[in-house]
Structures are given as structure tokens and as C-alpha cells.
Amino acid sequence: MATRRGALALAAALAALIIAPAGLTPARADPVKIRIGWSTMPGHLIPVLYSKPEILKYYGKSYTVEPIRFRGSSPQITAMAAGEIDMAAFGPLVLALAVTNARLDVKVVADIIQDGVGDYHSETFMVRADSGIGKVTDMKGKRVGTNAIGSASDTAMRAMFRKNNMQDKRDYTMVEVAFPNIPAMIDEKKIDLGTVLQPMSDQLLATGKYKVLFTSKDAMGPSQLVFLAANGKFLNDNRAALMDFFEDHVRAVRWFTDPKNHDEAVKIIANFMQQPPETLGYLFTKEDYFRDPFMVPNVKALQESIDIAVDLGLAPRAIKVDPDYVDLSFVKEAQKRIEAGQ
Structure with a gap:
């Protein structure tokens, strides 16, 4: 009998835990933590997007974000494979390598930055300017600075050289140099050509000592330079919370890129980067990269970049991005919600 009474007491206790008294709301689940990889500011924006709580509807309620910095896109493949991040800032070739080499279940979910779109x-x-180099073929026998073999910049350079029937090691030499060191290496004549990012690009051109030999758009046309990619299982397991996240994410990007918020947005980014705001005045103008207003990536351009990388021998084989490795449902739902609330 004692055993029966004990069993009944235990059942009652469990029922009390399961059935909330009338008028009381059951405890909410903890917010989903979203770990997002990034590598470059101000281009990626990820570390500052959640610094304006008044424009975020769901942060701390259904989700939180932990931005995690990496040296580039490639290390984020390893981190995602190890379960250390849920989303990553990928370039086209990195997506192909994540699928073909690492065999990751990964989906393209949102735009970050696009290159060479319209007048951007x-x-x-x-x-x-005094190098005597006036056309691509003048680079024969010269040294080229690349931030990383297989990066978006590296792919564009190789594509341009390929257009001019030039090959690495045969006609020119590639030297890996971190982006911040490229201008000094050009100035010291340690390399003859290199990728120079904004705002340094405009600053160097203003001195009259440098000139643009070509752009990424000259080499490849408009391209999906960087995009947000996510672990497929993470998307499936947290779909409701991620719908909230992407609504806030798109709202935040739209706030930063709105001309009426320009000065405040630049100040936030300058404070994060510990730079004077006046050096970042180009942000969110035509001198900056293009960002889709609802963060919809250009999947066609992304596919074309992967095909070029495969043709250059940078990727073992091609992949079909759409429909196998893309999920635009989150940014499409964010657009619907935002437009409905305007």
C-alpha cells in the first residue's frame, strides 16, 4: 500500500509540473543562441548589427547572437564542421569547398555584400602610378599580392589574368599578403599589384601615386562577394526563432543603410573599429559595396563565381547552388513582415 501511495504522490507531483494552474503562463524556453562567424569590418557589419536594441523586436526574447571573428572565410568551414558556429560569412569558392571537401549541410540564407552592382x-x-604598368599583360614577370589563395579577390585576379592568357607561376608570381599590408608592400616595391580595400583605395588614389589597373567587375562582372551561410540542421531545428532573427537582422541592415541614419551608423562602426568617423564617410554610399535592401543574395551571380573558380582549378568540382544549397525562405518572410508593418 505504501508503494501505491508513493506512486500516486509521484504522479501528482509530475502532473503539477506539467499542468500550469489556471491564469499562469508556462515558462518560456531560453532564447536560441546564434553563433555567427565574420572576418572583415565594416563590410560584414555582423558585430554591430545588434547594437541598436530599439530597432530589434525579438533580441533576447526568441534569440541572441554571438559574433565570432575569424581571419577569413575558409577557417569558418572548420568551425562549422566542429559545431562551433551556426552561421558563417562565406564567399562563393568557400561554399563550394564546404560542400565538396568538408561535406557540410550548408545553405545560403542571406546577402552580406555584392560587388560591382550598377554604380556601386x-x-x-x-x-x-610610376610602375610603367598600364595593362594586364604588363604584369608578366611581376609579383601579385593576394590576401588568400582562393578568396573572392584572388579568384577575380586569376580570372582577369586568365582573360589575358596569363597563368600563375608561368607569367606572374602570387604572394599572400594580409589586406592591411598590401598598400605598404606596393609602395616598397615588394609586390607590383594588389587588392586595396575601401577606404584605403580612395585615399591612395587621391595621392596621385597609385592607379587602378582593373576591378573585380572588369574581371567577373557583378558578383555575390560575401553571403551568410547556415548549418542546415540548425535552420530546421530552430525555424521559428530564426524567422524572428532574420526579421531583426534585415531591419538592422536597413537601419544602417538608410541615408537618414548615415552619421549615427558611421559613428557606431567607427567606435567599434577604433577609427575616426571621417575615414568611413564612404559607407552606405555608391563608393561602398551594394547590399540588397532585404538581404536577398544574388544566387545567379554566386553560381557564376563558383563556375569560374572551378574553371580556374580552385575547386575540385562544381555544385548546383539552387536548389540544393540555398534557403531564401527566411529573408523572404522577413520582407513580408517588414512590409506588412510599414
């Missing part, structure tokens, strides 16, 4: 900025490849 395209990545510049610069030489010294």
Missing part, C-alpha cells in the same frame, strides 16, 4: 563600388586592384 567594385574591388580595386592597384599598381603604383
Whole structure:
């Protein structure tokens, strides 16, 4: 009998935990933590997007974000494979390698930055004005600075050289140099050509000592330079919370890129980067990269970049991005919600 009474007491206790008394709301689940990889500011924006709580509807309620910095896109493949991040800032070739080499279940979910769209900025490849280099074929026997073999910049350079029937090691030499060191290496004549990012690109051109030999758009046309990619299982397991996240994410990007918020947005980014705001005045103008207003990536351009990388021998084989490795449902739902609330 004692055993029966004990069993009944235990059942009652469990029922009390399961059935909330009338008028009381059951405890909410903890917010989903979203770990997002990034590598470059101000282009990626990820570390500052959640610094304006008044424009975020769901942060801290259904989700939180932990931005995690990496040296580039490639290390984020390893981190995602190890379960250390849920989303990553990928370039086209990195997506192909994540699928073909790492065999990751990964989906393209949102735009970050696009290159050479309309009158917007395209990545510049610069030489010294006094170098005597006036066309791509003048680079024969010269040294080229690349931030990383297989990066978006590296792919664009190789594509341009390929257009001019030039090959690495045969006609020119590639030297890996971190982006911040490229201008000094050009100035010191340690390399003859290199990728120079904004705002340094405009600053160097203003001195008259440098010139643009070509741009990424010249080499490849408009391109999906960087995009947000996510672990497929993470998307499936947290779909409701991620719908909230993407609504806030798109709202935040739209706030930063709105001309009426320009000065405040630049100040936030300058404070994060510990730079004077006046050096970042180009942000969110035509001198900056293009960002889709609802963060919809250009999947066609992304596919074309992967095909070029495969043709250049940078990827073992091609992949079909759409429909196998893309899920635009989150940014499409964000657009619907935002437009409905305007």
C-alpha cells in the first residue's frame, strides 16, 4: 500500500509540473543562441548589427547572437564542421569547398555584400602610378599580392589574368599578403599589384601615386562577394526563432543603410573599429559595396563565381547552388513582415 501511495504522490507531483494552474503562463524556453562567424569590418557589419536594441523586436526574447571573428572565410568551414558556429560569412569558392571537401549541410540564407552592382563600388586592384604598368599583360614577370589563395579577390585576379592568357607561376608570381599590408608592400616595391580595400583605395588614389589597373567587375562582372551561410540542421531545428532573427537582422541592415541614419551608423562602426568617423564617410554610399535592401543574395551571380573558380582549378568540382544549397525562405518572410508593418 505504501508503494501505491508513493506512486500516486509521484504522479501528482509530475502532473503539477506539467499542468500550469489556471491564469499562469508556462515558462518560456531560453532564447536560441546564434553563433555567427565574420572576418572583415565594416563590410560584414555582423558585430554591430545588434547594437541598436530599439530597432530589434525579438533580441533576447526568441534569440541572441554571438559574433565570432575569424581571419577569413575558409577557417569558418572548420568551425562549422566542429559545431562551433551556426552561421558563417562565406564567399562563393568557400561554399563550394564546404560542400565538396568538408561535406557540410550548408545553405545560403542571406546577402552580406555584392560587388560591382550598377554604380556601386567594385574591388580595386592597384599598381603604383610610376610602375610603367598600364595593362594586364604588363604584369608578366611581376609579383601579385593576394590576401588568400582562393578568396573572392584572388579568384577575380586569376580570372582577369586568365582573360589575358596569363597563368600563375608561368607569367606572374602570387604572394599572400594580409589586406592591411598590401598598400605598404606596393609602395616598397615588394609586390607590383594588389587588392586595396575601401577606404584605403580612395585615399591612395587621391595621392596621385597609385592607379587602378582593373576591378573585380572588369574581371567577373557583378558578383555575390560575401553571403551568410547556415548549418542546415540548425535552420530546421530552430525555424521559428530564426524567422524572428532574420526579421531583426534585415531591419538592422536597413537601419544602417538608410541615408537618414548615415552619421549615427558611421559613428557606431567607427567606435567599434577604433577609427575616426571621417575615414568611413564612404559607407552606405555608391563608393561602398551594394547590399540588397532585404538581404536577398544574388544566387545567379554566386553560381557564376563558383563556375569560374572551378574553371580556374580552385575547386575540385562544381555544385548546383539552387536548389540544393540555398534557403531564401527566411529573408523572404522577413520582407513580408517588414512590409506588412510599414
